[in-house]
Amino acid sequence: MAYWLFKSEPSTWGWADQVAKGETGEEWDGVRNYQARNFMREMRLGDLGFFYHSQKEKAVVGIVEVCAEAHPDSTTDDDRWDCVDIKAVKPVKTPVTLDMIKAEPGLDDMILVKNSRLSVQPVSEEEWQIICRMAGVSA
């Protein structure tokens, strides 16, 4: 199983919106970046991910699960763009902020730190464990 991180501006699509979708989940649409799209194509059913709020909050706020593998993005006719569906699994006990991530040895190499603009990114098993521990959730 692989781990991922999904980034969104809360004002556009936040954790609360994701939770409201329940078990059905929702398309992670609107991604117009090849790197991000390629990662989504690699995702498999049941993969887990962090839900990260960008901008003001800058923190991991929840855990999500891939509930549909890559398919055409319904928000565009352009067949270059695919997306997956994700559903909320559970919120974190303690939001893990970007500052905390930067301060944590072992998380220095996270894409989140190195390439802050990539909105969908892989997370290593180690990084997953560390952040889960910081967030107060079981991995």
Added chain:
DNA sequence: GCCAACGTTGGC
């Protein structure tokens, strides 16, 4: 609100 970093677009 600003600005740096990055990716994409389009002209050549």
Added chain:
DNA sequence: GCCAACGTTGGC
């Protein structure tokens, strides 16, 4: 195919 210009993102 290269590269300058532009738009967007996201941290500060």
